[in-house]
Amino acid sequence: MSKQIDVKDLNIYYGDFLAVQDVSTTIAPRSITALIGPSGCGKSTFLRALNRMHEVIPGAKVKGSVELDGQDMYGRGVDPVLVRRKVGMVFQKPNPFPTMSIKENVLAGVKLNNKRIKKSEAEELVESSLKGANLWNEVKDRLDKPGSGLSGGQQQRLCIARTIAVKPEVVLMDEPCSALDPISTLAVEDLMAELKNDYTIVIVTHNMQQAARVSDKTGFFNIEGTGKPGKLVEYDETSKIFNNPSEKATEDYISGRFG
Numbered sequence: 001m002s003k004q005i006d007v008k009d010l011n012i013y014y015g016d017f018l019a020v021q022d023v024s025t026t027i028a029p030r031s032i033t034a035l036i037g038p039s040g041c042g043k044s045t046f047l048r049a050l051n052r053m054h055e056v057i058p059g060a061k062v063k064g065s066v067e068l069d070g071q072d073m074y075g076r077g078v079d080p081v082l083v084r085r086k087v088g089m090v091f092q093k094p095n096p097f098p099t100m101s102i103k104e105n106v107l108a109g110v111k112l113n114n115k116r117i118k119k120s121e122a123e124e125l126v127e128s129s130l131k132g133a134n135l136w137n138e139v140k141d142r143l144d145k146p147g148s149g150l151s152g153g154q155q156q157r158l159c160i161a162r163t164i165a166v167k168p169e170v171v172l173m174d175e176p177c178s179a180l181d182p183i184s185t186l187a188v189e190d191l192m193a194e195l196k197n198d199y200t201i202v203i204v205t206h207n208m209q210q211a212a213r214v215s216d217k218t219g220f221f222n223i224e225g226t227g228k229p230g231k232l233v234e235y236d237e238t239s240k241i242f243n244n245p246s247e248k249a250t251e252d253y254i255s256g257r258f259g
């Protein structure tokens with residue numbers, strides 16, 4: 001299921017504004033990559049380019065390629081809806097559909113993809129996705145109750161269950177814990193560690209301890225000044241980035257000497 005991502009010469013624009021310049025990197029399957037860097041350096045923009053969510057914004061465009069196991073997601077004729085099925089995304093604020101039950105929330109992505117499934121299959125999928133998201137035991141007796149009745153951390157795990165129910169190959173997470181309390185954050189971090197057995201995971205985080213705790217690889221993005229494009233300065237083993245980075249800019253950022 002899990003696939004390698006090869007990013008080649010990726011330039012990401014909002015209209016004429018070049019927001020992220022010339023990123024080339026390889027993200028291994030069954031790993032967690034954390035993207036860190038100062039505000040506005042293009043972390044979220046880069047993340048959204050990995051599943052073609054970027055181009056939803058009017059005037060936004062991308063040059064270069066993003067390959068999943070060698071297949072260019074930006075190739076001619078590739079359907080962005082299919083790309084987003086293969087490369088799922090979890091957002092900063094847990095966003096379960098408020099009027100839907102827990103069960104319906106888990107199945108929402110599958111139904112959006114126009115997949116018809118039998119009742120028994122749907123039940124199995126709800127159970128396996130909620131188990132995969134470490135939420136089953138907490139909600140198995142109230143699957144027909146609204147998803148909005150869960151705690152913030154439970155809601156975020158519900159959103160993760162919804163994402164994995166469509167059986168993606170990659171899971172992108174944009175600051176998935178920033179709206180959560182420390183206990184829920186730990187639950188989601190534990191979950192990430194389990195999910196990496198099956199998926200390639202890329203997260204954006206402002207929390208450097210979190211990057212150090214959960215990720216195998218870390219990418220440091222930086223920006224030279226307002227209006228300048230963000231660049232991937234360094235991408236390496238997380239222990240190397242945090243203990244012995246190759247670039248001075250990375251070291252300055254890690255040690256809090258930035259800006």
Ligand SMILES: Nc1ncnc2c1ncn2[C@@H]1O[C@H](COP(=O)(O)OP(=O)(O)OP(=O)(O)O)[C@@H](O)[C@H]1O
Pocket residue numbers: 014019037038039040041042043044045046057230
């Ligand atoms: N919808 C948009 N339209 C135009 N410019 C945008 C849009 N979204 C982001 N940008 C610009 O692109 C650049 C990168 O923004 P992005 O949100 O990717 O940075 P970030 O590193 O994720 O920041 P933060 O850590 O604050 O979330 C910034 O200059 C930002 O102002």
